[in-house]
Amino acid sequence: MAEVLVYVDHVDGAVRKPTLELLTLARRIGEPVAVALGNGAADTAAALAEHGAVKVLTHEASEYADYLVVPKVDALQAAVEAVSPAAVLVPSSAEGKEIAARLALRLGSGIITDAVDLEAGDEGPVATQSVFAASFTTKSRVSKGTPVITVKPNSAAVEAAPAAGAVEALSVTFSEKATGTKVTGRTPRESTGRPELTEAAIVVSGGRGVNGAENFAIIEALADSLGAAVGASRAAVDAGWYPHTNQVGQTGKSVSPQLYIASGISGAIQHRAGMQTSKTIVAINKDAEAPIFDLVDYGVVGDLFDVVPALTEEIKTRKG
Amino acid sequence: MSLRIVVTVKYVPDATGDRHFADDLTVDRDDVDGLLSELDEYAVEQALQISENSDDDVEITVLTVGPEDAKDALRKALSMGADKAIHVEDDDIHGTDAIGTSLVLAKAIEKAGYDLVISGMASTDGTMGVVPALLAERLGVPQVTLLSEVSVEDGTVKGRRDGDAASENLEASLPAVVSVTDQSGEARYPSFKGIMAAKKKPVESWDLSDLDIEAEEVGLAGAYTTVDNAAERPARTAGTIVKDEGEGGKQLAEFLAGQKFI
Numbered sequence: 001m002a003e004v005l006v007y008v009d010h011v012d013g014a015v016r017k018p019t020l021e022l023l024t025l026a027r028r029i030g031e032p033v034a035v036a037l038g039n040g041a042a043d044t045a046a047a048l049a050e051h052g053a054v055k056v057l058t059h060e061a062s063e064y065a066d067y068l069v070v071p072k073v074d075a076l077q078a079a080v081e082a083v084s085p086a087a088v089l090v091p092s093s094a095e096g097k098e099i100a101a102r103l104a105l106r107l108g109s110g111i112i113t114d115a116v117d118l119e120a121g122d123e124g125p126v127a128t129q130s131v132f133a134a135s136f137t138t139k140s141r142v143s144k145g146t147p148v149i150t151v152k153p154n155s156a157a158v159e160a161a162p163a164a165g166a167v168e169a170l171s172v173t174f175s176e177k178a179t180g181t182k183v184t185g186r187t188p189r190e191s192t193g194r195p196e197l198t199e200a201a202i203v204v205s206g207g208r209g210v211n212g213a214e215n216f217a218i219i220e221a222l223a224d225s226l227g228a229a230v231g232a233s234r235a236a237v238d239a240g241w242y243p244h245t246n247q248v249g250q251t252g253k254s255v256s257p258q259l260y261i262a263s264g265i266s267g268a269i270q271h272r273a274g275m276q277t278s279k280t281i282v283a284i285n286k287d288a289e290a291p292i293f294d295l296v297d298y299g300v301v302g303d304l305f306d307v308v309p310a311l312t313e314e315i316k317t318r319k320g
Numbered sequence: 321m322s323l324r325i326v327v328t329v330k331y332v333p334d335a336t337g338d339r340h341f342a343d344d345l346t347v348d349r350d351d352v353d354g355l356l357s358e359l360d361e362y363a364v365e366q367a368l369q370i371s372e373n374s375d376d377d378v379e380i381t382v383l384t385v386g387p388e389d390a391k392d393a394l395r396k397a398l399s400m401g402a403d404k405a406i407h408v409e410d411d412d413i414h415g416t417d418a419i420g421t422s423l424v425l426a427k428a429i430e431k432a433g434y435d436l437v438i439s440g441m442a443s444t445d446g447t448m449g450v451v452p453a454l455l456a457e458r459l460g461v462p463q464v465t466l467l468s469e470v471s472v473e474d475g476t477v478k479g480r481r482d483g484d485a486a487s488e489n490l491e492a493s494l495p496a497v498v499s500v501t502d503q504s505g506e507a508r509y510p511s512f513k514g515i516m517a518a519k520k521k522p523v524e525s526w527d528l529s530d531l532d533i534e535a536e537e538v539g540l541a542g543a544y545t546t547v548d549n550a551a552e553r554p555a556r557t558a559g560t561i562v563k564d565e566g567e568g569g570k571q572l573a574e575f576l577a578g579q580k581f582i
Contacts, residue, residue: 011485068481068490069453069463093484094449094466101450102457105419110544113448126548132339132445137551144544180462181496184478185489196484202581226581244468244503245484250335250444251359251502259581269336280579281556282572288563295556298575302564310569318573318582 002030002086005079007072007099008048008056009091013040015047017199018091018153023051025118025156029125030086032163033057035079035170037072038064042167049165051158057082057170068181069095073102075172080107082170085146087125089118092150100150109145116155116256116277125149133250133273153198154256189245197229197246202259203278205231205248206241207271209264209286209304213241218308219263225315231255231275233265249274263304267292284308322377323472323494325367326434328425328455329360329382329397331390332445339445344540345547346415347445349387356393359440361507364397366500367438368508370472371401379403381432385413385424391523398518399510406432410527415540418446422454424538427531429459436477437497441466452499462492468503 004026009016019034026032034053036044041058048056057079063071076099080088090100092114104111115127124147129138142148197203204226206219216230223230232242234249248255250273260278265271267283267290275281276295283292288301300307333339337352364382371378382397384390385408394405408428416424429437437459442449456463464470467479467490477496481488482503510518528535536542562571576582 068465068488073457095483097448097450098453098463098465101418101448101453104544105422105454105457110417110419111450112545113450130553131447131550133335135339135553136341137553138345138547139549140545140547142544143546177460177462181464181490181492183488184491186486187488188486189484198484245482250447251441259576259579273335276553280581281559282575284568284572288561293559293561296561297556297559298572299559299561300564300568300572301561302568306566307564307568307572311572312569314570314573315576315582318577 003033003083004030005076005083005085005088006032006034006053007076007088007090007096008034008036008044009093009096010036010040010044013043015044016091017158020047020051020158021153021156022089022091022151023048023053024159025151026089027052027161028118029120033083033085035076037075045165045167049163050160052161052163053165054163056165056167058167059170059172061172063174063178066183067179068183069098069102070178070180071174072099073106074175074178075170076103077106078172079170080146087147087149090148090150092152097150100148104145104148107145107148109148110142111148112140112142113150115149115151118149118151130277133269134276152254152256194223195227195229197231197248197253198255200229200257202226202228203231203248203255203257204228204261204263205233205265206236206263207233207265208235210236210241216242218305218312222261222308222312225312225319233271262292263308265292266290267295322379323374323436324434325370325378325380325436325438326429326432327363327367327380327382327397327402328437328439328451329364329384329393330357330443331355331384331386331393332357332443335444341550344415345550346540354389354392356396357440357444359442359444359502361400362500362502362504363438363440364400364402365507366470366504368401369505370470374472381406383425383428383432384408385421385428394523395518396510398521399515400508401514404521405523406526407523408526408531412528412535412539415543416538417543417545418448418450418454419544420538420542422451422458424531424533425451426455426458427533428526429455431531435494436472439497439499441499441501452497456497459495459497462496464490464492464496465499467498467500470498470500470504
């Protein structure tokens with residue numbers, strides 16, 4: 001059976017959820033071989049084996065943290081040369097897409113980004129993408145070289161599928177260009193204790209109607225009652241009420257949770273582009289004409305300052 | 321000292337219009353009005369700010385690859401304050417994918433001459449966000465991308481990249497490829513004077529032969545990816561909408577419980 005390379009997104013050895021989802025998709029195409037780089041690379045092996053990795057190629061070097069993108073491209077290229085895989089799958093983060101693009105160019109391969117589903121096909125893996133603010137769905141494949149495909153979070157379920165997960169050291173020689181862009185400082189984001197926005201099963205977002213940074217507390221309270229991540233519309237972010245890292249939409253994150261709750265968000269195209277593929281959509285808005293109501297499974301026309309706290313209270317009561 | 325900046329821009333169908341695919345599964349560029357991709361305005365803006373903050377002699381060239389109408393995008397960038405423009409136009413380019421586009425742009429950037437390339441974070445139609453990384457790979461220069469802050473001094477570009485896990489400070493020597501996000505600073509509106517001045521600024525037209533690119537290397541035939549089909553997403557079935565008369569929160573909780581979210 002052909003091998004499929006999976007690039008591992010991890011923080012000091014802790015594998016992030018989208019990588020485990022990639023293993024589910026990789027198993028549809030062949031045998032997953034994971035590539036883990038940088039500090040803690042070998043510590044990823046147990047989680048990866050649990051979810052289907054037959055092999056885990058690892059390499060630790062300070063270059064991965066000290067220089068931008070290129071060292072990781074060098075390593076992934078070395079892995080492709082060692083394994084000759086049927087495809088290379090990379091999580092669709094900003095960095096993941098950059099790594100994948102440069103790798104594809106070096107391999108003389110095509111690249112598909114932001115796939116939301118992946119299946120085996122007669123002429124190689126077929127990727128499903130959501131385009132034009134998720135108003136269209138396309139099916140595409142790479143027609144030249146080894147397919148390089150980036151996949152969005154929440155595109156597949158995490159499945160247990162125990163495999164050997166044998167750790168092997170990957171031999172990497174960094175290219176001359178690897179040290180071109182130096183990372184001179186790094187400020188880790190403070191943890192909010194809430195789930196990662198793109199990975200969360202439930203997202204609660206606030207928009208213009210929230211009307212002030214201090215009022216986001218009621219959005220956060222609702223999110224916490226559901227164990228959800230907090231999102232914000234561009235209007236709320238531009239007004240300075242909530243950080244840009246939480247922005248949902250075309251120029252922010254694109255999310256696809258089981259449940260999306262939009263509060264005080266009208267539903268402009270920029271926002272819809274980032275949340276339209278959510279499974280269940282709920283909205284609370286004062287304006288009955290707001291375009292967000294065209295998307296909802298359930299909508300409440302009303303003042304979010306009445307409805308959201310009442311909902312939070314009711315959830316807490318029901319959960320006991 | 322002089323600093324040559326090339327800003328890559330894209331002419332895209334208006335995102336608020338009814339975008340769709342043509343029969344050959346390329347983006348239909350005829351039925352929806354086009355414009356300079358909003359995210360590229362931030363790239364033009366940062367080029368202008370670098371120029372304004374520099375003691376060097378800075379020349380800003382805007383570069384686009386696209387059909388005849390793509391000149392509108394160049395005109396907008398020139399009216400914001402860029403100095404000159406290059407339009408790469410060739411019938412054989414129709415259907416080119418990201419890998420091919422990066423080839424055309426890289427050849428044009430080399431021909432134009434550059435110290436710094438500035439791009440937007442992504443186009444608003446394709447939304448891949450990979451062209452800046454591809455340009456850096458092709459040009460063999462450092463990639464300093466997705467910056468929310470950028471500055472150039474003494475042949476060095478510095479910037480801040482706000483990622484999911486951390487905010488990073490980056491630094492590289494010129495020449496380099498930079499991309500900027502929509503957090504980098506509001507783009508200026510063209511002034512009346514700028515609009516008038518833009519009419520007199522030079523716009524060069526190049527085709528594939530000017531760039532020593534063969535027709536087979538680009539276009540649908542040269543593409544590295546194939547779109548097999550494109551289907552309009554079925555409209556979501558109309559949901560239940562209630563008016564809050566004091567019970568809205570409870571009714572919503574009831575719905576969520578029915579869907580097993582609570």
